[in-house]
Amino acid sequence: MAQAFSRLRKGGVAGGAVVAAAALAAYRWHMNETARRRMNSNREQRIWRKVKDEKQSLQVDKEFAQNLFKFLRVCVPGIRSKEFRYLIAVAGLLLLRSYLDIWISDNGGEIVKAIVGRDKKMFIIRALRDLGLMMFPIAAVNNLLKYTLSRLKVMMRKQLSLHFHEKYLDPRVNTFYKVSNLDSRIRNIDQLMTTDVERFCTSSADLYSNLSKPLLDIVLFTHRLSKSLGLGGPSAMIMYFSACSLILRAIQPPFGALTAEEQRLEGDYRLHHSRLITHSEEIAFYGGSKREKLYINMAFDRLMNLMHKIFYLRFWNGIWDSLLVKYMATIVGYCVVSAPIFFKGGILSNLQSGMGGATEKAGSDDAEASEVAAIYTKNSRLLISLAGAIGRIVLAGKEITRLTGFCNRVATLDNVLSDIQRSTLSPTPPPSIRASSNPSLQSTFEEEVRLNELMKPGVLIVGDEDNYECPVKFDHVNLISPDRTVLCQNLTFEIPQGVNVLISGPNGCGKSSLFRVLAGLWPLYGGTLTRPTSSQQFYVPQRPYLALGTLRDQVTYPLTWLEAKRIKGATDETIIELLNEVHLGEIAKRKGGLDVECDWADVLSGGQKQRLAMARLFFHRPKYAILDECTSAVSLDVEGFMYTRAKELGITLITVSHRPSLWKFHEKVLKFDGSGGYEFRKMMTEDIPPMASFPPKPQESEVSVMGDIVDEI
Ligand SMILES: Nc1ncnc2c1ncn2[C@@H]1O[C@H](COP(=O)(O)OP(=O)(O)OP(=O)(O)O)[C@@H](O)[C@H]1O
Known part of the structure; x- marks a missing residue:
């Protein structure tokens, strides 16, 4: 400010005015920013409080299970459906992959044994022939699994979306109008109908594969490992992971509620953009871009702040996940695999007998070393796979928590749409009310009775x-x-x-x-x-x-051209005649005839739109x-x-x-x-x-x- 005044004195009025204007602009910007931040922080606190409240309602409980089952039945309509066939195909491929994993472990053990025992012939058979031949089915199964799972997700999404389209666009009820005009429970239905439905389907299909394969793996690998390590090894691993799962569950932040809130804020942000597109002309005439930018930035800030919070929580949670489920589990795994080797004696002979009498040949030290290497390689691979399988189940807990968020959003959508359908198709009288004993509430009560x-x-x-x-x-x-x-x-x-x-x-x-x-x-x-x-x-x-489409489609709306021809016997001549009647024939010619598709809402003036609406009425x-x-x-x-x-x-x-x-x-x-x-x-x-x-x-x-x-x- 001191500089501004000295400039004013030295440099004259013009320079001073520029500095003063700049200072004012900077001050206004600062005030706007502060106001925006203050509003944001208040709102943020509210959002955080809401997330904490919602944590109670977004539990993996009976209600969640019922909702999940209800929507999965919509996604997979029956055992004769295509979706069910894909579900079975995924299960079959998962089974095949588990067997291939075991085969890879066994074969790996054989290769190590051949290398340590310097058995060239065995090495060529196992490493070159068998692995060379098996890599094709292994690659095919892995990618077929990915492909089938992606198809399953898309098919589930299609079924669920069609289910909601049926309710949302019910011609008897006009739900799409009522949900945004008469009901305040949902603010951003487009977000729910598109993103949330997709996320729900993706998340539940992923969960299906992330749960079923590990469960299968646990059974198969435990069975295999118990042959060589006895039941002790796998049981130790399972016990360790059970303890991990309890710890992780206790320290896990409310990811379900956070996911639901993130989706809601994403929808809010999107809503601001769609409002801007819908009312772009009016806003431009008012010069409202600054104000709209403020709203959009605020909505975006709220979303970003929540996402930062989620990332931060995921970071700490991820550290605990890695420590317990990955590295500590590896240490426990090494202990389990090496125990029989260090405490040789009877245990190794037990191990070796588990190899189907392979130790019978093991007379020399070399033979014993190659045998131990083979057993170790095979068991460690099996154990790593087992640890991975149990770890995936433990981490699937997090996926389930996220799924509670998506499931809650989809359930809200379903409930609101069903409520609107129900109340329109069979309206019920408003619930009766009882008089309050408080005399000051008497007039409110009488008003309620009248209403x-x-x-x-x-x-x-x-x-x-x-x-x-x-x-x-x-x-x-x-x-x-x-x-x-x-x-x-x-x-x-x-x-x-x-x-x-x-x-x-x-x-x-x-x-x-x-x-x-x-x-x-x-x-x-x-x-x-x-x-x-x-x-x-x-x-x-x-x-x-x-509507989007040709000029012909505008005249026949809401009938399609095919319906218009069938029901009303419409021809191109009828349409041209109607357009001429309302003085739009010229426009049709200028724009290239009746077959040209464009966004007519942008192309036509207000008066032309009204004339087109009249042509529609006459049609x-x-x-x-x-x-x-x-x-x-x-x-x-x-x-x-x-x-x-x-x-x-x-x-x-x-x-x-x-x-x-x-x-x-x-x-x-x-x-x-x-x-x-x-x-x-x-x-x-x-x-x-x-x-x-x-x-x-x-x-x-x-x-x-x-x-x-x-x-x-
Ligand atoms: N979705 C709505 N929710 C709540 N109130 C509404 C809603 N739509 C309209 N109203 C209210 O209903 C009243 C009547 O609205 P309406 O649109 O019928 O007015 P109008 O007589 O057509 O007015 P105008 O001549 O200005 O078009 C208004 O007070 C309006 O605020």
């Missing part, structure tokens, strides 16, 4: 496909938002076909919510709702959704169309044409719009007052805004519609 009364599940009557006359009818329905705010009570009105209705009211009064209830996105409370089938009603939002020709501010970006003449065309096609319109120019196309009005009240009545002349706010010269078609309405009124 519970209003939130009784309503009755939905859906007309069948052939019932073309089925109206839209609300009979004493309560409009209640997901946060239990009552937007409107006892909503009662009927919209017969051919009567267009305009819905008006202040912001936030529940206009769009009415459509959400009508479409089944929000639960139905109170009375009875009668409506046509979903295919007979069509929703056109303000920002229409454009489907539903009985009812719900238009939610869907012409806000098109010019008045195009808007007029669209409404007239819809009427010509026999589509009954239910419109939400603040544009006065649209009132004339409707016969009835549903007016919300914003405080829970509403009125439903015929459109009056005085409802229609003054002609001055209309386009100066209405189109011919508009005049006739206008005439009809004024006549009727």
Whole structure:
């Protein structure tokens, strides 16, 4: 600062201003960083507390076993399934590999014996012929095992993903909407559906091979070793490892809870990125990149901090693992193998007799030395393999702990999706509540009772496909938002076909919510709702959704082109005609025709998107169309044409719009007052805004519609 002032004095105002600006910028950066760090450390503490709490719930217990079994049954659907065949193939290959390991140990022993005994012929047979021949099957089995295991993981993932897709994209329930809009239990479902499902399958398949092979190895190697060392050697090793496993379990950090939390933070970080992509244009217009960077960096920092913590814990845990399971185990192993050799006497003869009378020839020292070398080589290899097998089982404990984390995440996903499905398909009344003895809570209690009364599940009557006359009818329905705010009570009105209705009211009064209830996105409370089938009603939002694909696919959405041809008899000519009607024919030509695929949401302007949505509506020709501010970006003449065309096609319109120019196309009005009240009545002349706010010269078609309405009124 002193320098800044001296510069100001010496170098004049400009230099001083630069230094002052730089100092201010540095100060602001420092403050931002400090604020960010402070927030992070608070959040970190919360995360750490959560991990510790979760440690209790993420145990290898009955619940974990039940969940694991449930999902494994989904991954491997039955004994006739392809997945089960692969499971058996993996088991077979593991068995084969264990036998090959034993063969390698035996052969190694023979080779050492041949070298120490200077037996050239034996060396050529064992080292060159046998090993040369066996290396092909050994390499094939090892790599086939890897390949089969990878295929098994992919197949398991496919089954589990399809299981979740079925629930998530259930057309009767619209779970994908409800899980992110009405349920707060899951914040980042994309992370769960992709990464967590994959990790769960990989982890459980790895565990299958990491547990089954060592178990098999233990049986085989113990059997082999007990022949030469007696049961004492293998038993000593097993006892040592059992003690290790107890120690390691006691000192192991809560890796299951940490894994679950890491996945959650990974999802959070990803969520920030996907939000940035979805709202990139709005954010860019606001110049919000700095703020978004702060959010993204914070989410990333939280993830990194947790990962550093996990790495640090793994480091210490890894040291204990290596010390106990690797090096101490090797020392114990050496003791076990060498004991019979050092305490020669009866034990060596016991050893040698275990070699199938091999010692009969051992008269000379040389012969004895080569025999001992052969026994030692063979036994030490077997023992190393046995130690490795038991060690893998001990370390598999860590893998199981990690699996509890993935299993917990997948179980949460499954529970939430099932809950949403259940509550939509068979809604239950809210649980009854009991009065509190505390008088100050009396009013809260009364409010709860009132809400519970209003939130009784309503009755939905859906007309069948052939019932073309089925109206839209609300009979004493309560409009209640997901946060239990009552937007409107006892909503009662009927919209017969051919009567267009305009819905008006202040912001936030529940206009769009009415459509959400009508479409089944929000639960139905109170009375009875009668409506046509979903295919007979069509929703056109303000920002229409454009799918990936061709322009043709946009018009026929949600039908695929094949379905559109089969169900609606669509042809390219129909599509071009519709595009021309909404003045998009030129765009189609300019972009290369109907077969060009691109991300139309980026290519088209707001108004063009709305016109495309109208072409889509005309293509489907539903009985009812719900238009939610869907012409806000098109010019008045195009808007007029669209409404007239819809009427010509026999589509009954239910419109939400603040544009006065649209009132004339409707016969009835549903007016919300914003405080829970509403009125439903015929459109009056005085409802229609003054002609001055209309386009100066209405189109011919508009005049006739206008005439009809004024006549009727
Ligand atoms: N997913 C949600 N969870 C909780 N409350 C919601 C949710 N969606 C909407 N709401 C609330 O429901 C109320 C009605 O919302 P709605 O979208 O129906 O308003 P609107 O009348 O269409 O308003 P506008 O004219 O501004 O579009 C609002 O107060 C809104 O905050």
